Amino acid sequence: MVPFSVLDLSPILKGFDAAQSFRNSLDLARHAERWGFRRYWLAEHHGMPGIASAATSVVIGHVAGGTSTIRVGSGGIMLPNHSPLVIAEQFGTLESLYPGRIDLGLGRAPGTDQRTAQALRRNLVASSDSFPQDVLELQSYFRPATPGQRTRAVPGEGLNVPLWLLGSSLFSAQLAAALGLPFAFASHFAPELMWSAIEMYREQFKPSEALARPYVMLCANVFAADTDAEATRLFTTLQQHFLNLQRGTPGIMQPPVDDMDARWTELERARVEHSLACSFVGSPATVRQGLERFLQRTRADELMVTAQIHDHAARLHSFELAAQVRDALAASAPAAQPPAPV
Template sequence: MKDKKIPYSILELATVGAGFKPKEVFDNSLELAQKAEEFGYNRFWLAEHHNMLSIASSATTVLMGHIAGGTKKIRVGSGGIMLPNHSSLLIAEQFGTLASLYPNRIDLGLGRAPGTDQVTANAIRPDRMQAVYRFPEEMHNIQQYFSKENQHAKVRVPIAEGVDVPIYILGSSTDSAHLAAKEGLPYVFASHFAPSQLLEALNIYYNNFQPSKYLNEPYTMAGINVVAAETDEEADTISTSMLRLMLGVMTGKIDYMQPPVKMTAELKQISVDPAFQRMLKYAFVGSKATVKKKTEEFIKQTGVNEIIAVSHIYDQQDRINSFRLFSEVMQEL
């Protein structure tokens, strides 16, 4: 364990519970961000997903403005912008605007997955696969638009020039680890839903990291699912919403997140199924003591610099309480 306290952050998917209107979901996201600020969280990042009933975080930069405008100091970022869905120039304009409105608080996490199914990805951008191959080049374009030197270029983003917006490379496989290491950028792994290549990707990043003007030494973040409550039994019950949501994702029957039910033998069996474990290996469900033990083991195993926590919890007060307990865990470690 490092002596230094490890920063802890939140990745928000704006999960849509059955019976919730989008406005309620977004109001809940803002309330959670405000509480996260009180609880000492470092960042509040918003995901990018499309054509999913259960996730309202699709217009990422719009939601970032909503969150940043209603908070005071917590960093607000994209976890992430799926760059092949977008124009690098427009992303530079949007993030330059956000960073001008909320100085020294905006992060730009970039990924290359579609954040949706292939049919929808094609509807977003028919030439998407070409954009995937151009990901490093498009990222360099954004860096160029943010540089002061770009003021003499023919194509400019004046609002972004000289503005400080750190870029983070996101990944769920080993591909992005090579790029993050080569570019000397911080690396964020989506181990909250794709845990299998986490350790290999981190090793690639650590072993190949090249210092840059952005970063002197490697910096890593990793995602975990957290459902914390006063007792293990209560957390198990609350986690049934997540279990049923993920089961829907795995079987192609995506639905709104459902209210929790008592943990049944059948649901318990599903939770330990190998296919399920491949997705939710790092789902830490339980009392504060249980979650603390699992989190401590995870930090020792991975050596990550920062934890970013995700939760799919139906009731807003249960969700706030879970993140409160997790903040206490992280302050104690």
């Protein structure tokens, strides 16, 4: 069975505030735990009116503290925004509080615009160019301390916090392969280089203490409902969000609409559809058909599902249906060697 996981941005919905977003995230995580999702990740974004997960490690603690078994982590922490030592301490703290349940996914993009990135870092010297060195430094803080070591992560040292590399380009795929780390690709919003990244990662992978063989997780938008028409309508919330991003006017998550044609030009529609190409929208039968083809073609070891749906009840129902699709796919799949757990 290909495990399914959840990516959440704690979306801020029209008519609500960030506090409600965090309550919704915890509620979704509790349901995801009961429905058998493997992990629940939150993403770091800054200066985005529709995304509440900026203080990602804090929200991870909120979700982990309200659940019992599901793995909780970052999808991801944008490492250039932080010193590696601070992240080691934060995730060492989380791992100490919730042992065996914390993941640390790392990205090299700022997760925001350049002006906000500069406000986060105060200067741009620590940029994506130093990302490989920052990852190695971060890894070092989780190893047992050596005699005479002066800079230490307390808590952090000696703890097993699994590191993942996240990306939407070939850079992180190549680095993950070189370091022998699991790799997650952001196919849910940047599918252009997915195939090349997967191929490069698998071909260049070098076994490490962390991982014996390649492990690929792909992320996809899954909007499931009882009918194709209902799911298509729910999907317009995400389409409006990406349309606003393309226009440079990000905002809170909007309710669904009956028709998008009056809201975008043909060029805008093409751009949004290109960004959201890895989306599976429809009834359980429609979603199952699409995901089955996708998983067979990509041979993904894990699928991370995301769905920014305005109505919380409809969002819960979508993830519940996604879990049912997962179970149906597992029941119909031939027996195979399971991927190594990560």
